[in-house]
Amino acid sequence: MNRPTPRTPPRPARQDAAGRTKGWVIGRVSGAPVILTPSWFVAAVVLTVLFAPTVQRLAPRLGSEIYVVSFAFVLLLFASVFLHEVAHALVARARGQHVTELAVTLWGGHTAYSGTSARPLDGFLISVVGPLTNLALALVLWLAFQAQDTFSVPALLLYAGAFSNAFVGFFNLLPGLPLDGGQILESAVWAATGSRTKGTVAAGWVGRAVAVGVVGWALLWPLTLGVRPDLWTVAWAALIGAFLWSGAGQAIAAGRAREAVSGLSVRGLARPAVPVASDASVAAVGRDVARAGGPHVLAVVVDPAGRPVGYVDAAAAAAVPPDVAESTPVTAVAVPVPAQGTVDAGLAGQDMLAALARAGREASVVPVVDGGRVVGALEVTRVVAALRDARRR
Known part of the structure; x- marks a missing residue:
């Protein structure tokens, strides 16, 4: 997800005195630092443990190597998220924005840039390129998986990478802030009404609906299949829903504040x-x-x-x-x-x-x-x- 400033959805990572996300600078893209935050290690450990049972089920002959394979999948997942953010950064710079940082965090990552989009098209292009990058990666990895003769460990990673990129791409296209799809919706409403504030508020309220929908899906979908909801799935859905609700609320507040600011000269x-x-x-x-x-x-x-x-x-x-x-x-x-x-x-x-x-x-x-x-x-x-x-x- 891209996190532009001045419209600032929640940023889970802490910031230093200069306003930059705390962490280790591991490279640069478009002149902006790429920051690996301490929270990434927490996410890497948790996801490695959570994915290990899936690896064991799909590759029962593996022993303790399941954690190595699971960690390799986590690295592949975060590499995909990083390319998602790189796409945001490159297009933002091409549209005249100043990219200030790319951060890899507990929630995946964010791209921060300064400046305001002068036209709805700017926001649309910057936002849509991230999910499209993931969907393109999903297609490439799926074709590579189909070319495998046997279901080996590399094939397993290709399959998991294709699935995860498809999920990240489609999930980010959901039409609610702070997701990329929410910024696409904001641009569409802005173009239709001529008011960016109306676009932000509308996408924020849809984002709240998406947050409720994520939790409702985790609770209600299993019941339609006649099974009990999985506790881990519900917990993760609640965590993601809380993050989305908070981000949507901040987006609504930012949109209304921008409207108030527009009256000052x-x-x-x-x-x-x-x-x-x-x-x-x-x-x-x-x-x-x-x-x-x-x-x-x-x-x-x-x-x-x-x-x-x-x-x-x-x-x-x-x-x-x-x-x-x-x-x-x-x-x-x-x-x-x-x-x-x-x-x-x-x-x-x-x-x-x-x-x-x-x-x-x-x-x-x-x-x-x-x-x-x-x-x-x-x-x-x-x-x-x-x-x-x-x-x-």
Whole structure:
């Protein structure tokens, strides 16, 4: 399953301080690290033990080697999942996304990438390629199995690999978030309605139905055959159902939050600002601010070309004694802003948030420009407060 950011379904693996999944980097794909998480070893052990009885039933002549064969199947399964994630990563990069990591986890794996899909087609292509990769692998492995003369250990692995890839491919195509099929449904509803939020919410609710259906299948299908439900099957179905329900719920919340965010804009949140020359004095800046409207106006320091290089700390400027204000340069009370640390006045919603992120994580005030001219200043605390209020509505 691909796990894009900013729409973030649950990520079972823990993250480090940089936001990256914890684990060992074992390679790179599309420039992004491939991370093997500690939880993978738990999954490998559990799946090896669970698959061993099947190996023994299909190959009764094997002794303790059944665990070797079982572990080989687990490696084959995770290799298939890894190729699933590689397919997501390659298509995401081809569609203009920045792939940040591929992780192999307890649940199989995920691909994380930054950026937002500009069109429904982007989300569809990124999502569908993963399951299609598994179905193609299933076909290749099945044909290789059919070519075997005897039901040997290699034939057993080919058969198991074909079956597991077919299962992973078809299961991920179920039309509910956080599965790939849910993101395909999201793209379809988005294309039909013009609203990505409607697509996300619809796919999230279908994802909840899928979660209930997985548990219901484990409980009710055996009863239709006149047998008791298997405890292990029910337990695994409940675990998978809980994961899907949680992911669907987070997707619904993310969709509604995105709708709330879409109503916010730079123009609506920015404070008025007046550009001041970098060689101006504190006193001159004070007069410019007073003429522009008073304390509510921020002063943005610009270089000779008109590019913002900082903003005036009002408290620091007010602390300068009046008798030295004329001789004190404004740079003495200015807070520098990073290069390209501005936002365009016409941005709104997710585009606004992405621009703020690019302007710098440590910035507290970001100059607002329109056609290269300073027209305001955006306080990050004000944006955060507006986001909080919008999500509460």
